[in-house]
Amino acid sequence: MSGVVMHDYLSFIAGAAGWLLAGGLLGTMHFVSLRWSVQRLVAGRAPASLGLQLLRLALTGTAMTLTVRLFGANPLLAGSLGLMAARTSVLLLEAQ
Secondary structure, three states, rough: OOOHHHHHHHHHHHHHHHHHHHHHHHHHHHHHHHHHEEEEEEEEOOHHHHHHHHHHHHHHHHHHHHHHHHHOHHHHHHHHHHHHHHHHHHHHHEEE
16 A cells, blocks of 8 residues: 555544544533533423523534534434434433
């Protein structure tokens, strides 16, 4: 394999890892804020819960929309995978 091709592969892998990490951070914030929203709802503070829910969904949707529009489908897929990995991590931590 030539050096140029190898550099292209390594560059792609590094970029995907970066988007995976970014998606993981976004997902962690998303799902931790879901926990806060549910705690407020259970405590009887529905307006605060609704506001947090709308903000959470707006930020995640905007981040994903900007990712696909500015960078394309591959970063969106890697970021979505990171988001789902964060979901699993948060759920596993809550189960303990």
